[in-house]
Amino acid sequence: MSAAKFSNPVVRWIDHRLPVFSMLDHTANEYPTPKNLNYMWNFGSLAGLSLVIMIVTGIVLAMSYTAHVDYAFESVERIMRDVNHGWLIRYIHMNTASFFFIVVYLHIFRGLYYGSYKAPRELLWILGVVIFLLMMATAFMGYVLPWGQMSFWGATVITNLFSAIPIVGESVVTFLWGGFSVDNPTLTRFFSLHYLMPFLIAGVVVLHIVALHRFGSNNPIGIDTKGRQDTISFHPYYTIKDIVGIAMFLLLLAIAVFFFPNAMGHPDNYIPANPMQTPAHIVPEWYFLPFYAILRAVPDKLGGVLLMFGAIAILFILPWLDRSPVRSARFRPVFRIFFWLLFIDALALGYLGGMPAEGIYVTLSRVATAWYFLHFLVILPMLGVFESTKPLPKSISEPVLATTGEAA
Amino acid sequence: MRKFIFATVMSLMSAVGMPGAASAAGGGDVTLLKNDWSFAGIFGHYDKASMQRGFQVYLEVCAGCHSMEYMAFRNLADLGYNEAEIKAIAAEYEVQDGPDEDGEMFMRPARPADRIPSPYRNDNEARANNNGALPPDLSLIAKARAHGPDYLYSLLVGYQDAPASMEVPDGMYYNNAYSGNMIAMPQPIYGDDVEYADGASTSAEALSADVTHFLMWAAEPKLEVRKRIGVAAVFFLSIFLIMSYLAKRRIWADVH
Numbered sequence: 001m002s003a004a005k006f007s008n009p010v011v012r013w014i015d016h017r018l019p020v021f022s023m024l025d026h027t028a029n030e031y032p033t034p035k036n037l038n039y040m041w042n043f044g045s046l047a048g049l050s051l052v053i054m055i056v057t058g059i060v061l062a063m064s065y066t067a068h069v070d071y072a073f074e075s076v077e078r079i080m081r082d083v084n085h086g087w088l089i090r091y092i093h094m095n096t097a098s099f100f101f102i103v104v105y106l107h108i109f110r111g112l113y114y115g116s117y118k119a120p121r122e123l124l125w126i127l128g129v130v131i132f133l134l135m136m137a138t139a140f141m142g143y144v145l146p147w148g149q150m151s152f153w154g155a156t157v158i159t160n161l162f163s164a165i166p167i168v169g170e171s172v173v174t175f176l177w178g179g180f181s182v183d184n185p186t187l188t189r190f191f192s193l194h195y196l197m198p199f200l201i202a203g204v205v206v207l208h209i210v211a212l213h214r215f216g217s218n219n220p221i222g223i224d225t226k227g228r229q230d231t232i233s234f235h236p237y238y239t240i241k242d243i244v245g246i247a248m249f250l251l252l253l254a255i256a257v258f259f260f261p262n263a264m265g266h267p268d269n270y271i272p273a274n275p276m277q278t279p280a281h282i283v284p285e286w287y288f289l290p291f292y293a294i295l296r297a298v299p300d301k302l303g304g305v306l307l308m309f310g311a312i313a314i315l316f317i318l319p320w321l322d323r324s325p326v327r328s329a330r331f332r333p334v335f336r337i338f339f340w341l342l343f344i345d346a347l348a349l350g351y352l353g354g355m356p357a358e359g360i361y362v363t364l365s366r367v368a369t370a371w372y373f374l375h376f377l378v379i380l381p382m383l384g385v386f387e388s389t390k391p392l393p394k395s396i397s398e399p400v401l402a403t404t405g406e407a408a
Numbered sequence: 409m410r411k412f413i414f415a416t417v418m419s420l421m422s423a424v425g426m427p428g429a430a431s432a433a434g435g436g437d438v439t440l441l442k443n444d445w446s447f448a449g450i451f452g453h454y455d456k457a458s459m460q461r462g463f464q465v466y467l468e469v470c471a472g473c474h475s476m477e478y479m480a481f482r483n484l485a486d487l488g489y490n491e492a493e494i495k496a497i498a499a500e501y502e503v504q505d506g507p508d509e510d511g512e513m514f515m516r517p518a519r520p521a522d523r524i525p526s527p528y529r530n531d532n533e534a535r536a537n538n539n540g541a542l543p544p545d546l547s548l549i550a551k552a553r554a555h556g557p558d559y560l561y562s563l564l565v566g567y568q569d570a571p572a573s574m575e576v577p578d579g580m581y582y583n584n585a586y587s588g589n590m591i592a593m594p595q596p597i598y599g600d601d602v603e604y605a606d607g608a609s610t611s612a613e614a615l616s617a618d619v620t621h622f623l624m625w626a627a628e629p630k631l632e633v634r635k636r637i638g639v640a641a642v643f644f645l646s647i648f649l650i651m652s653y654l655a656k657r658r659i660w661a662d663v664h
Contacts, residue, residue: 035663074477074478077478077547077548080630081478081483081629081630087630087634088634088637091634232663236659237659237660237663240652240655240656240659240660241656241660243652243655243656244649244652244653244656246652247645247648247649247652247653248649250645250648251642251645251646251648251649254638254641254642254645255638255642257638258634258635258637258638258639258641258642259450259635259638261634262551267551267552267553267554267556268552270548270551270552270627271544271548271552280587
């Protein structure tokens with residue numbers, strides 16, 4: 001690492017002792033990135049931006065929030081009415097939470113479509129699933145903090161799931177609650193953990209990026225880069241492309257925050273928590289609905305809980321379930337069909353999770369749940385063996401040149 | 409690839425829309441009347457005259473049973489009242505203060521900084537006076553119900569004679585907007601319940617619309633500034649998006 005590459009003497013002096021500028025230079029200018037990444041590769045940086053927005057707005061909200069069952073709801077209303085621009089900060093926090101999940105779900109489906117989880121990126125994928133789990137825990141606890149009706153009853157329903165664990169279940173739930181019902185100790189510990197976990201996420205994000213930089217990004221063709229002709233430097237090409245994505249993201253976020261701030265929330269959460277009155281339908285936040293549908297699809301409580309967690313756990317072993325040597329769905333015609341079926345299945349589960357658990361919805365939930373597991377446990381392993389894939393291009397440059405030739 | 413992005417975005421948008429639709433589902437036959445509210449839409453704003461009339465309806469019709477916990481008299485400035493008017497409105501109420509130097513609590517006229525006093529000392533008194541039913545606090549009611557303002561309006565004008573097939577017990581009333589159609593609140597507005605100083609219509613529909621307007625403001629007092637900033641933000645970000653896209657095209661021109 002030659003210090004001579006920086007002309008500014010102060011930068012040179014610092015870099016010699018603390019090579020932060022070399023690191024930045026390496027990431028921006030030397031780190032080779034496939035030249036054919038499409039806009040589906042924007043969601044990583046957007047997820048990072050979402051995390052930053054959540055942490056910044058969250059820290060500001062915590063300055064005016066009171067974690068106590070008697071004051072939490074009112075303190076949120078104080079933020080909405082009396083704190084300068086408090087309404088803006090809170091609406092950004094609320095809506096970015098939803099956007100964070102939209103972005104992460106797209107990021108996950110991008111990985112599924114282009115086989116980004118395959119060797120040598122298994123750990124990169126697994127760290128991503130860890131981030132996803134931490135996000136779900138953080139979001140769940142954050143939703144409890146305003147202490148509205150859905151906060152309280154959502155917390156009650158979800159924490160009660162742990163009572164399904166044989167023998168120790170009841171003790172685990174008491175431990176989670178800090179008492180014998182969802183009450184002040186539950187709220188205060190959720191607040192504490194809700195403040196802590198984003199920083200854990202940030203830590204795992206660093207690992208996620210370290211693992212990413214080991215082999216670089218996967219790409220839409222899914223073959224490895226073969227040399228300089230296949231790659232471009234991250235800056236300025238992907239910095240500007242990420243900025244386009246960020247502009248689009250912020251535009252959509254602004255539309256939600258300023259014109260539909262409560263569209264992704266539930267009206268019941270503007271009613272203060274009342275332990276004596278159960279809402280007609282207890283539904284979690286929209287981003288949990290697919291998992292909620294799986295939970296309710298099983299008539300047995302423990303079975304439902306296991307299946308719900310299993311739906312995420314299965315993602316950890318995905319790199320070993322899909323043994324096809326071809327990464328990208330572009331060259332896997334049969335896999336591509338099943339990918340879209342899974343996508344529709346996930347949306348269907350989301351829809352069913354929001355419907356009352358009765359009649360046809362229960363049946364449909366069961367079918368959709370069965371399909372979800374069938375996809376990962378049976379279809380993917382079989383496709384790895386039986387699918388005849390299309391021939392792969394020799395290098396990334398080749399098809400890129402070919403398409404340009406056709407278009408021109 | 410384009411198709412993939414398009415399909416993804418479209419299906420996600422419908423996925424996002426879903427829980428709202430799901431939460432709207434209630435029991436019974438529910439009639440929802442759609443109104444053209446001035447606060448709806450991108451450039452939405454509150455109608456001060458309507459809010460002042462609505463506030464009067466609240467005071468004369470609703471306030472006997474329903475509190476507005478999160479409203480202070482000073483907030484009424486948003487309705488177009490000046491400081492002297494707000495002081496006068498507040499002074500009509502007595503609030504408890506203290507302790508004084510002798511350690512005694514005492515009553516004094518309310519000031520603009522005070523919250524609007526509740527009609528009952530606690531929920532138990534409220535229930536005892538209302539046949540066991542608890543009149544909900546109204547400060548957030550327009551956000552705490554699906555389709556807030558349209559629902560409130562529909563509820564207020566939704567009192568009817570029950571169909572012959574339906575047995576309505578004592579202390580319950582038939583309402584075609586309420587989930588299950590049986591509500592414990594007696595019909596509050598019949599038309600001409602209050603006298604407006606500005607000569608606006610006092611039909612049941614007009615009074616209901618005015619008080620709904622007021623309640624929407626109470627639930628979302630920052631709506632106007634929110635939408636105003638929103639228009640500027642969307643305008644700025646649209647230009648930012650176009651500029652960054654053009655810059656991207658230019659930078660990428662030499663790659664393909």
